[in-house]
Amino acid sequence: xxxxxxxxxxxxxxxxxxxxxxxxxxxxxxxxxxxxxxxxxxxxxxxxxxxxxxxxxxxxxxxxxxxxxxxxxxxxxxxxxxxxxxxxxxxxxxxxxxxxxxxxxxxxxxxxxxxxxxxxxxxxxxxxxxxxxxxxxxxxxxxxxxxxxxxxxxxxxxxxxxxxxxxxxxxxxxxxxxxxxxxxxxxxxxxxxxxxxxxxxxxxxxxxxxxxxxxxxxxxxxxxxxxxxxxxxxxxxxxxxxxxxxxxxxxxxxxx
Amino acid sequence: xxxxxxxxxxxxxxxxxxxxxxxxxxxxxxxxxxxxxxxxxxxxxxxxxxxxxxxxxxxxxxxxxxxxxxxxxxxxxxxxxxxxxxxxxxxxxxxxxxxxxxxxxxxxxxxxxxxxxxxxxxxxxxxxxxxxxxxxxxxxxxxxxxxxxxxxxxxxxxxxxxxxxxxxxxxxxxxxxxxxxxxxxxxxxxxxxxxxxxxxxxxxxxxxxxxxxxxxxxxxxxxxxxxxxxxxxxxxxxxxxxxxxxxxxxxxxxxxxxxx
Numbered sequence: 001x002x003x004x005x006x007x008x009x010x011x012x013x014x015x016x017x018x019x020x021x022x023x024x025x026x027x028x029x030x031x032x033x034x035x036x037x038x039x040x041x042x043x044x045x046x047x048x049x050x051x052x053x054x055x056x057x058x059x060x061x062x063x064x065x066x067x068x069x070x071x072x073x074x075x076x077x078x079x080x081x082x083x084x085x086x087x088x089x090x091x092x093x094x095x096x097x098x099x100x101x102x103x104x105x106x107x108x109x110x111x112x113x114x115x116x117x118x119x120x121x122x123x124x125x126x127x128x129x130x131x132x133x134x135x136x137x138x139x140x141x142x143x144x145x146x147x148x149x150x151x152x153x154x155x156x157x158x159x160x161x162x163x164x165x166x167x168x169x170x171x172x173x174x175x176x177x178x179x180x181x182x183x184x185x186x187x188x189x190x191x192x193x194x195x196x197x198x199x200x201x202x203x204x205x206x207x208x209x210x211x212x213x214x215x216x217x218x219x220x221x222x223x224x225x226x227x228x229x230x231x232x233x234x235x236x237x238x239x240x241x242x243x244x245x246x247x248x249x250x251x252x253x254x255x256x
Numbered sequence: 257x258x259x260x261x262x263x264x265x266x267x268x269x270x271x272x273x274x275x276x277x278x279x280x281x282x283x284x285x286x287x288x289x290x291x292x293x294x295x296x297x298x299x300x301x302x303x304x305x306x307x308x309x310x311x312x313x314x315x316x317x318x319x320x321x322x323x324x325x326x327x328x329x330x331x332x333x334x335x336x337x338x339x340x341x342x343x344x345x346x347x348x349x350x351x352x353x354x355x356x357x358x359x360x361x362x363x364x365x366x367x368x369x370x371x372x373x374x375x376x377x378x379x380x381x382x383x384x385x386x387x388x389x390x391x392x393x394x395x396x397x398x399x400x401x402x403x404x405x406x407x408x409x410x411x412x413x414x415x416x417x418x419x420x421x422x423x424x425x426x427x428x429x430x431x432x433x434x435x436x437x438x439x440x441x442x443x444x445x446x447x448x449x450x451x452x453x454x455x456x457x458x459x460x461x462x463x464x465x466x467x468x469x470x471x472x473x474x475x476x477x478x479x480x481x482x483x484x485x486x487x488x489x490x491x492x493x494x495x496x497x498x499x500x501x502x503x504x505x506x507x508x509x510x511x512x513x514x515x516x
Contacts, residue, residue: 116356124352127314131346131425132415133338133370 024215031135031142038143045147049109049206053155056108057101061159064096065166073175081177085185088167094194097159098152099246102205105152106238110213113144114234117217118227126218141218144210152206153199160198197253204249205242212238264323265290265423265455266311271320273306280306281317282479288472293449293456295470295487297463297501299510303479304459308425311457312344313337324423342370345421345454347445349428351412353400359411360386360396366419385414388451389444406437410444417448424449426458430465442468463502475501477510 065088072087117140120126129136164186171177213234220230266288273281280303288294298304309315311322313329321328324340332340345366353362361368363385364378373381383393389410400408409429416424429445430438442465449456449469460466466473467487474484475498483495490502500508 120354123350124348125354127309127312128346128348128352128354130314131312131341131344132366132419133341134365135334135338 020219021211021215024218025211027137028141028145028211028214031137032146034138036138038139041139041143042146045143046151048112049105049147050151050154053101053105053108053151054158056104057155057159058162060100060104061092061097061163062166064100065092065163065168066170068092068096068163069167069170070174073171081171081181082185082189084171084175084177085167085182086189088171089164089186089189090191090194092163092167093160093190093198094250095198095246097163098156098198098201098205099242101156101159101202102152102209102242102246103239105148105155105206106209106212106235106242109148110209110234110238111231113210113213114217114220114231115227117214118220118230121218121220122223122227136218141214144214145207148206148210149203150206152202152209156198156202160195193253197249200253201246201249204245208241208245209238212241264288265292265325266457267321267323267326268307268311269321269323271307271310271322272318273303273310273315274318280479281310281320284320284476284480286474286481286484288455288457290455291453292471293446293458293469294472294474295458295460295466296474296476296481297460297466298476299461299501299512302476304461304476305427307476308427308457308459312346312425313341342419343422344425345416345419345423346425347409347412347416347427347429349431351400351405351408353408353411353415355400357400358397359391359400359403362400362411363414363418365415371419382414382418385418386411388417388448389414390440405432406441409433409437409441413441413444413448417452420452422452422454424452424454424456426456426460426469428460428462429458429469430460430462435464438462438465439468445469 068088068091069084072084076083076087117126120140126136126140129139168179168182168186171182172179216230216234216237220226264287266286268284268286271281271284272279284303284307286296286307296304296307306315310317317330320330322330324343327340329337329340353359354365357365360379360382364373364382367373367378367381368375379396383396386393386396391407391410391414395403395407400411403411426445429441433441445456445458446469456469458466458469470487472485473487473490474481475495476482477497483493483498485493490498493499496509500510506512
């Protein structure tokens with residue numbers, strides 16, 4: 001009986017959390033599309049998410065592109081230059097660009113959102129918003145969701161370019177490939193579906209990161225320790241959800 | 257709905273609120289006349305904060321009625337509730353200033369958000385409110401984190417009164433301040449409430465503060481009001497619980513359950 005009780009309690013708890021997150025995101029989305037809007041806050045979040053994540057995402061992308069070229073050279077050298085360019089472009093635009101950018105942003109932005117909103121919760125700033133006739137969902141959650149969904153695809157676009165550039169640098173300066181031929185192979189390897197799927201993933205990942213950051217921050221309790229816990233939960237849950245959705249979206253695009 | 261006892265600005269009827277098995281509010285009744293200042297006193301964990309959160313709408317009661325100007329706000333739609341909330345101003349225990357905004361934007365927040373005032377006008381109004389609570393206007397562009405506790409409380413008060421609310425709430429206004437600053441804040445509260453002609457509800461466990469800011473005192477114990485009367489009568493109320501509380505005696509009808 002004991003084991004059944006444990007399983008039952010665990011199952012109920014999981015569904016309760018899924019339910020709470022679903023209600024939270026439905027509420028957040030509703031407030032994204034109903035006035036009043038806060039363009040100032042959306043812009044501030046866009047700068048925070050888009051502009052200030054550029055260095056991290058750029059560095060991640062360039063090293064990943066370089067490593068991808070090195071690895072595929074040691075594995076597919078027999079297949080020629082075109083194969084290397086192909087592996088780099090596909091790897092970056094379809095998977096590594098969006099996933100690694102998403103994970104970096106989860107660490108940077110998801111954590112910051114959870115910490116900021118969590119602190120606002122435990123210092124009663126969220127209650128203060130309500131007493132000043134301002135809906136906390138509109139003021140805190142909606143701008144972050146909008147900004148993250150808008151900025152992640154742009155970040156991934158940059159990551160794609162820099163990642164491919166990393167592969168190019170290694171191929172040309174290390175392996176001595178002809179730059180023109182390499183770029184030509186890169187261009188022919190680039191497929192619309194793969195590229196678009198990467199950007200769709202980016203938008204979804206942006207939503208997930210902002211959702212987890214705001215959700216855990218909004219529901220944090222119990223002072224500094226609670227805020228720390230919320231921050232950890234935001235990053236961990238966003239990363240896992242991101243990888244789960246990466247699989248789901250890949251399956252939707254490419255499973256025949 | 258009839259507006260019986262027609263001068264009641266806030267009326268709470270048979271309010272119940274539980275958290276799990278903890279029955280915090282157990283049929284609380286309370287009414288505050290328009291233009292009067294009531295302090296609800298009581299120990300920690302007796303339900304003071306829960307009461308104020310229910311009235312403001314940060315919590316929904318399990319049952320009972322809360323009438324603001326004769327209108328029951330329990331179960332109101334979000335939009336209707338927001339309309340009622342516009343009558344409120346609140347000073348939080350820790351001031352709860354928005355640390356992402358400079359001081360003046362904190363004070364002007366309600367004016368810009370709910371009254372749609374433009375930034376320039378709102379800044380002027382905010383500076384005016386800051387002067388009213390004795391803040392130098394040259395701190396307007398500073399971040400709240402740079403202010404001392406007393407200044408943060410003043411800024412919080414300025415934010416609460418800037419929208420000229422009809423009802424003001426004060427949550428432990430003197431907690432965390434030295435006695436002199438506490439007294440300064442109390443005097444500012446009295447002055448602000450009087451100038452606005454507002455109705456005020458404070459919760460506090462600081463008796464000196466309660467005597468200064470309130471016309472009437474209500475004592476809460478185990479989720480009910482056990483005594484309610486004018487501040488002049490608290491010293492000879494004949495109520496043992498009130499006596500024990502205002503004299504801070506550890507023995508008496510109120511038994512603190514020390515967690516163990």
